[in-house]
Amino acid sequence: MMFKKILALFFFFIGVSLIVFSLYPGMDIIALLKMLALSLGATIMINFIYDKVISVKVHDRVVVVSNSFYPAIFGKHGIVTHMSRNRKEVKVKLDDGEEVFGIVESNETMFSPPVVRAVYSERKVD
Numbered sequence: 001m002m003f004k005k006i007l008a009l010f011f012f013f014i015g016v017s018l019i020v021f022s023l024y025p026g027m028d029i030i031a032l033l034k035m036l037a038l039s040l041g042a043t044i045m046i047n048f049i050y051d052k053v054i055s056v057k058v059h060d061r062v063v064v065v066s067n068s069f070y071p072a073i074f075g076k077h078g079i080v081t082h083m084s085r086n087r088k089e090v091k092v093k094l095d096d097g098e099e100v101f102g103i104v105e106s107n108e109t110m111f112s113p114p115v116v117r118a119v120y121s122e123r124k125v126d
Contacts (some may be wrong), residue, residue, distance in 0.1 A: 013039030040051055055087050056104050062114045064092055064100050092116055
């Protein structure tokens with residue numbers, strides 16, 4: 001999920017801060033603390049901007065709900081198989097084999113996958 005990405009980004013920024021601290025001999029502990037605070041601030045800002053910029057793509061895991069009032073916990077999990085040009089209408093293949101057409105309600109956040117509201121579903125008969 002996105003939590004792993006944010007954590008990896010935070011550790012990357014900490015690593016860059018420590019490398020800069022070790023390469024410049026005139027830096028003191030206060031400068032290191034400022035760089036670590038900058039790392040934390042940059043990670044938080046990227047977290048807020050991420051879901052506005054990055055949208056759902058094909059082969060992403062999503063949660064499908066039947067109504068936008070239901071939380072994502074009660075949804076079914078599936079994988080996006082097709083997207084429309086405006087990137088709002090998607091076709092999702094659920095884990096139980098059912099195919100659902102839906103509208104992207106929310107993008108991925110730090111603790112939840114993208115949520116798709118089902119508009120039309122079809123079952124394949126074997």
